[in-house]
Amino acid sequence: MKYRKAEHLNNAKYEIRGKVADKAAQLKLRGINILELNIGNPGIFGFQVPDTMNMAIIRNLDKAAAYSDSKGIFAAREAIVIETQNIGIKGVDIDHVFLGNGVSELIMMSMEALLNPEEEVLIPSPDYPLWTAAVNIANGKAVHYNCDSENDWQPDLEHMEAQISARTRALVVINPNNPTGAVYSKETLEEITAIARRHRLIIFSDEIYSKILYDDIEHVPMAILSDDVLVVTFNGLSKSYRACGFRAGWLYLSGPVQQAEDYIDGLTQLLSMRLCSNVPAQWAIQTALGGNQSIYQLTADGGRLKRQRDLTIKRLRAIEGISCVNPQSALYAFPEIDLSLFDFDDDEDFIIKLLEEEHVLLVQGSGFNYDRSYAFRVVFLPHEETLNKAFDRLENFLSIHRKA
Numbered sequence: 001m002k003y004r005k006a007e008h009l010n011n012a013k014y015e016i017r018g019k020v021a022d023k024a025a026q027l028k029l030r031g032i033n034i035l036e037l038n039i040g041n042p043g044i045f046g047f048q049v050p051d052t053m054n055m056a057i058i059r060n061l062d063k064a065a066a067y068s069d070s071k072g073i074f075a076a077r078e079a080i081v082i083e084t085q086n087i088g089i090k091g092v093d094i095d096h097v098f099l100g101n102g103v104s105e106l107i108m109m110s111m112e113a114l115l116n117p118e119e120e121v122l123i124p125s126p127d128y129p130l131w132t133a134a135v136n137i138a139n140g141k142a143v144h145y146n147c148d149s150e151n152d153w154q155p156d157l158e159h160m161e162a163q164i165s166a167r168t169r170a171l172v173v174i175n176p177n178n179p180t181g182a183v184y185s186k187e188t189l190e191e192i193t194a195i196a197r198r199h200r201l202i203i204f205s206d207e208i209y210s211k212i213l214y215d216d217i218e219h220v221p222m223a224i225l226s227d228d229v230l231v232v233t234f235n236g237l238s239k240s241y242r243a244c245g246f247r248a249g250w251l252y253l254s255g256p257v258q259q260a261e262d263y264i265d266g267l268t269q270l271l272s273m274r275l276c277s278n279v280p281a282q283w284a285i286q287t288a289l290g291g292n293q294s295i296y297q298l299t300a301d302g303g304r305l306k307r308q309r310d311l312t313i314k315r316l317r318a319i320e321g322i323s324c325v326n327p328q329s330a331l332y333a334f335p336e337i338d339l340s341l342f343d344f345d346d347d348e349d350f351i352i353k354l355l356e357e358e359h360v361l362l363v364q365g366s367g368f369n370y371d372r373s374y375a376f377r378v379v380f381l382p383h384e385e386t387l388n389k390a391f392d393r394l395e396n397f398l399s400i401h402r403k404a
């Protein structure tokens with residue numbers, strides 16, 4: 001007898017920690033040093049959580065041993081409400097703020113609370129693959145709308161609206177975007193809002209990279225653009241505050257929340273059954289949002305993240321057969337590769353052979369539900385010395401595999 005996994009997991013893929021990453025782990029067990037440019041995990045590359053956040057946790061540990069309210073502690077949720085007011089979002093009520101074990105948990109819950117079998121959610125392609133996986137696990141159907149490099153990875157709004165059917169419940173916006181680093185203009189976001197309004201859709205706005213911005217780019221929160229479209233906004237401590245391991249994220253609802261009472265009841269039910277999110281990390285949220293935003297020094301001219309982003313783009317564009325749109329945000333570049341110039345079968349074959357031969361770990365573009373060209377994601381969190389070493393290896397590898 002064989003014990004099988006649930007069938008809905010067959011369509012729940014997460015290649016960032018998938019087959020290629022497993023192969024890298026096997027190589028590491030053999031003592032091979034792998035240059036890992038596959039996961040946006042600032043803590044392993046020397047990016048420190050602000051000391052004030054650590055102290056906030058330490059000073060409140062005596063309050064953190066017990067369960068909290070299933071929505072989260074009051075101080076953290078109040079700080080999030082104040083943050084929404086400071087960035088121009090109106091009408092967010094503290095009862096509509098929910099804390100989770102990172103944004104990932106809240107994405108899963110938000111889909112599980114919404115979807116009946118085969119109901120559809122529009123998701124960008126390329127996407128952060130957890131969104132597609134979450135819809136599939138909830139027995140819904142992920143339908144992808146195009147974002148292409150010819151338009152700087154901006155959404156194709158005509159294609160987006162063309163994908164809407166009678167079964168569409170919501171659309172997902174990842175802005176700033178993972179994996180491309182694109183930041184959407186206010187005009188684009190207003191048009192997306194108009195599409196949601198016409199078709200009575202919920203907008204799920206993933207804004208986890210909202211403070212990681214380069215070149216004086218402005219991020220426009222989706223929730224400031226209307227009061228008649230339901231927007232569920234996600235953010236957290238993982239990226240801007242370099243605290244991935246804290247597992248502290250949040251969502252809040254804005255717009256016509258009175259029309260979403262049943263959905264909110266479903267979210268509350270799921271949160272209650274989970275009991276509560278990680279309580280010690282909740283005590284860091286008020287300090288994080290109210291304190292010095294040190295991420296801005298890292299992304300400014302001369303800052304470490306800005307230098308590493310610039311180096312990454314320079315080195316990638318210098319390789320024949322690779323093109324790359326300049327990422328305006330986040331921790332990633334999403335270059336495209338002309339595989340007709342090389343002897344690879346597809347993007348996964350390219351990534352696996354690069355790992356095996358040069359011990360550099362990247363993620364193939366198809367792992368982000370993208371198949372209109374061949375692409376891959378590069379994390380530019382490692383120090384410049386490591387990045388240069390990885391790009392030297394990539395350049396050498398492609399020269400060996402170039403077709404005659």
